[in-house]
Amino acid sequence: MNALELRASLALASVYVLRMLGLFMVMPVLAVAAMDYSDYSPLMVGLAVGGYGLTQAALQIPMGMMSDKWGRKPVILFGLAVFAFGSFVAANADTMAWLIVGRILQGAGAIAGAIMALATDVSRESQRAKVLAIIGIAIGFSFYMAVLLGPLIANNWGLAGIFAITGMLAIVCMPLVQWVVPNGEILSSGDTLPQKGQLKRLVFSSQLWRLNVSVLILHMLITLLFVQLPLTLLHFDMALDTHWTVYLPVLGISVVGLVIMMGMARGRTPKSFLFFAVVLMGSAFAALAMKDHSWWVTTAAVVLFFTGFNYLEANFPSLVSSIAPAGQKGTAMGIYASFQFFGAFLGGMLSGFVTDIWTPDIAYMIGAVSTLIWLYIIWGLKEVSRVKRVMMNGSFTEQQQNALEKNISLVPGVLEVTLNSQNGTVYLKVNRDFDATQARAVIDSA
Known part of the structure; x- marks a missing residue:
């Protein structure tokens, strides 16, 4: 990886770690700490622990699509702002009901897809797997850290302290996204972000x-x-x-x-x-x-x-x-x-x-x-x-798609081909026998 890709991967991994820490730290403590609320009940605890998942599930795909239209960074910054707001709502909650509202708002900051897409935008195809692997390792690391830190923080500052720290960590992520992560050209996202069709x-x-x-x-x-x-x-x-x-x-x-x-x-x-x-x-x-x-x-x-x-x-x-x-x-x-x-x-x-x-x-x-x-x-x-996924760019019309798809399918190691003539993108699923040079020659000859 070059310096730009290393900077992008470490910055985006840091955003993931700080954000997921906030989501996960409450999991091992909420069932106990919530007993102090006047409207405590096991059902309310369950909703508070899992409430973020409802809005995450509902908004994950739409926000990924919006990052194609509005840009990666605006969507990520908006998601972080909503997440921070939800964290501060939960930190100041004096009832379980408001705590659940805060958790649902936290989940509304569904930026996972946009972060992965931005990582794709700012990295070369040959280094993309490494960049995404660094972010993936960071996600797993954040879970383990959160499970260990949650009880310690709750003991010193209570449940409100965990949510307050979570909100502040989200705010810390914003300058990282804005000024540390480089800007990249928005790439065709068929293999990165959801497509409605x-x-x-x-x-x-x-x-x-x-x-x-x-x-x-x-x-x-x-x-x-x-x-x-x-x-x-x-x-x-x-x-x-x-x-x-x-x-x-x-x-x-x-x-x-x-x-x-x-x-x-x-x-x-x-x-x-x-x-x-x-x-x-x-x-x-x-x-x-x-x-x-x-x-x-x-x-x-x-x-x-x-x-x-x-x-x-x-x-x-x-x-x-x-x-x-x-x-x-x-x-x-x-x-x-x-x-x-x-x-x-x-x-x-x-x-x-x-x-x-x-x-x-x-x-x-x-x-x-x-x-x-x-x-x-x-x-x-x-x-x-x-399998390995490869994306190549070329210049071909809709009328040339069938012939080009047939020719690329004959290249050694190619398992599956999908073409998009609108943006000149060739998506491939390949195995270890893939001949990239021959595939490139077939695309250039179209």
Whole structure:
């Protein structure tokens, strides 16, 4: 990467880290800290934990499309401003109802797609994977940091302190976006951002819908867990500020488990490994649903959960990328992200509702049962090979498309071709045998 690309990737990764820290830090503490509100109830806690997911799911695709029309930076800055406003609303909330309003406003700052598109705009095609990988690592890092920092900050400054810090971090991101991230020419975004005309086809794709529902269940379960787990730890006489002593070793061991599973998979994503990860998560919820379980059972269950969660969270996006048609990855990922965030909302609402009517044990049991349904859904998923996506530009008319598509399909390593004559873009899905020089020659001869 050159200096410009390195600066862009680090700045955008920092924006992601600071923003996601704010969203995630409340997850391990809200169920306990919210008891101080006069209108406290398990249902309200569930809505507060997962409320951001509702607006994130609704606005993820529209805001990505708007960044094509209005520009990346204006949309990102607007999203950060809405996110900061929601954070300060939540920080000043004196009831659970206002806290939920703040969380919903936080989710309205749905800028993930615009950030990824800006990263694409300011990087060369040969370096784009590295830039996006840096941002992806930052997202995972922010989650682990948030789970550890949340209880410590809440102990010193309370829930209001977490939201206030979150709002300030969002404001800090604004000058980074405006002045540190370089301006780039808005590129054709078929493989980066959602396209309206592709939505219906991809929503009902026989393979993609299984991954979309899978990520919905995945994030439903992690939200359900964090509505219940802090309260479970209180039963072992663990004060909120000591919960990090459980999360730190649990996350460390689960990362080791992830590395072992990834090493055994050898760059592939076998369906058997997906099954195994879901079974780990289901076993964790079944163990937590048992009455009078010990601290050791709880800790072991959470290790199992996060080992499975980490593996699936790391591999589902690459499966979506491999399955999505050439030139339609942006739409596929936009739909995937919407299901992901809706899962967070559903998990919070379901967990709170069940606990309100029955008991936390029933909520855990519902989590275990949902993994059985999930296994049935994954059963129909076909194993796919990892592919590389390439975008090339050329000059060709609509009348030349069919002949050009046929000729490019004959190039070694080309698996799939999508052409867009309006902006002269050629989208390719290729394998390791791809001959880029020959593909370039075919496009230039059109």
